[in-house]
Amino acid sequence: MFLKEQASEYIAKTKKLSKHQIKSNINELDAKILIDEIKEVLNYHDWRYYVISEPLIDDFVYDQLFKKLKSLENKFNNLLTEDSPTQRVARGLSEGFENVLHLIPMLSLDNSYNYEDLIDFENRLKKITELETLHYCVEPKFDGGSIALVYENDVLVRAATRGNGVSGDDITNNAKVIRTIPLKANFSKYGIHKVELRGEVVIERNVFKQLNAKRAEKNIQLKKDGKKELELFKNPRNTASGGLRAKDSEKAAQRGMEAFIYQIGIAYDKAGNDITEVKLPSHNNNIELLAELGFKTPSNEKLLSNNMDDVLAFCKKWEVERSKYPYEIDGMVVKLDNVEQQNLAGATAHHPRWAIAFKFKAQEAKAKLYHVDFQIGRTGAVTPVAKICSPAYYPLIKGKAYNEIDVDAVIGLSLAGVEVKNVSLHNEDFILEKDIHIGDSILVERAGDVIPHVTGIVKEERSGEEKVVQFPKTCLCDFNSTLEKPENESVWRCVHPQCPFQLEEAIIHFVSKGAMNIDGLGKDIVKRFMQKGLINDILDVYQLNFDAVLQLEGWKEKSVEKLKTNIEKSKNQPIWRLIVGLGIRHVGSTTAKVLAKQVKHIADFSEWTEEQLMEIPDIGPKAAKAVSTFFKDKKNISLIKKFGHIGINVVSSQKEANNKKLNGQTFLFTGSLKLMNRIEAKELVEMNGGKNLSSVSKNLDYLVIGENAGSKLKKATNLGTIKIIEEEKFLELIK
């Protein structure tokens, strides 16, 4: 898994790749390196967006990279792999809920940013439908958590999160506490026996403010009692999508969530026939129907039009007036109204072709930069962080030394509904390039839910008192070690092996969710334990003096016991988690999982050369080099051996695979599938431990047939040893 702490690293990578111009005569080797880099960066952003709901970049930047990747893959067909972000819908499921399949996949929308994009969209549709005039339904694009609701016999039987688009988390209990979701709706009146609906769970801005006000009030008492204060909610979107996955539906209920239902995904009659096209032919009318059945819909917010100029004007009007709307929206959705035409247009692996999002521009505001702080990360990388405040507050702290300023009292910049006090400046080059001085007015941008970033400074507002940012020459650690910067990198690093900042970050990383996942041992607790001398290195995590912990303020026997259990439990984590935890550069969860399959004992990697590592599919040259360097270091091998001695799992196990439903079985799909597309089908096989074959042979266990299955079906029937099943049956196998 990726880590939050890698944000600045990935922003730097994103910037570099965004700027990179692909040469028209690029050779295959360079293309491969570039493709690997873009894939890694896109995967990280997917993770931020879909899994932890904390995106870092605009969709625009993402889309540009995505297009670059696509064009490279088009150029070098042999470099296109199944795992490329261009080949699938976004992934990610949270733990703890049952994973359920959507009746039809929930694809994400393609984005548009201007009139030309919309015209392109229209032209594509005209070509496919061979129609002169098309009708569009336009509605707000809600910024919350997506859900799919299934009603059967008029009763809500299931609610699921979007998940990876094919399957999501079953959150029926939490959905039931959302009052705008009817538990019963009279679909049978329209001959609908079973239906899957799409919607977005949101929290009204005012309600969100009240939620935080209540928390702040509660915190006053908690502080008095010497108890841990509650963290304030970040924004309506995260609060809504977090609420959907609250383990306790009581808690979910307290968040004031609402659900806008804006689409009928698929509908069946009693006999199981898909009646969407026949009985529900207009999207616009479907919304009205849903409204009539008691759903909260964007009925009053939508526009029906056959003119793209009107569509654009409507989108623009909403963009200007968005702040007056009680809910957060980040754009508009333009959909083809006719369902039959929608089906005709179909979908790519990624997006439906009949709908497109019109994204609003990011919001930008001016702040004052009053200090630059330097933080040392896990890899020793020095990241400059801008401390900013609202221009109105600046005179109160102007000219003061940083240590004289009460940072908590500083009023930050108010931007798109959140207060911003810190913004990353990435690295020295960024500061030089943007010519950023302390005391400058800087422009900070935030699009939707993206982490704010600096877009530039306002030079005209300089008074002459601004100061150059002094980038440190040595680390801030006790060793005062000289910082180093390899020629082709933009980041200065402390390379002292005992640097306490790095150690602290390394330990925080080791125990984090994405690595050993030790619940209850968060960042602040690690820091505290280190201050108290209870943890001095990674091994100490497993040699904690719990009596000493009990003496610390705020710890009770119960909480100590819990921590003890969690630490003990983490010893049995699969080895890919330990590999992630080791903090090898360029090795995230995806790479770690691939690596974990190659060896019996982690330490076996000490015998692998860089070249051998590079031969493993999906291991890029950078990762191969980093892994090789890491395992050549005797200190690291000795650490791994010590892990083994204290009972941490260092041996690859096949256990996981054995539990999977399709373990070892082989599959092939043929004919046109109606419940999923090919890529999704194959993914499901792999996710469940099965293997995909590309042709009918004696090695094939199952042939899954869609409509109009041809020669493969014949061949399989002739062989007589192959189980021939339909899609529904296949889905049952993995239920």
Ligand SMILES: [Zn+2]
């Ligand atoms: Zn240092």
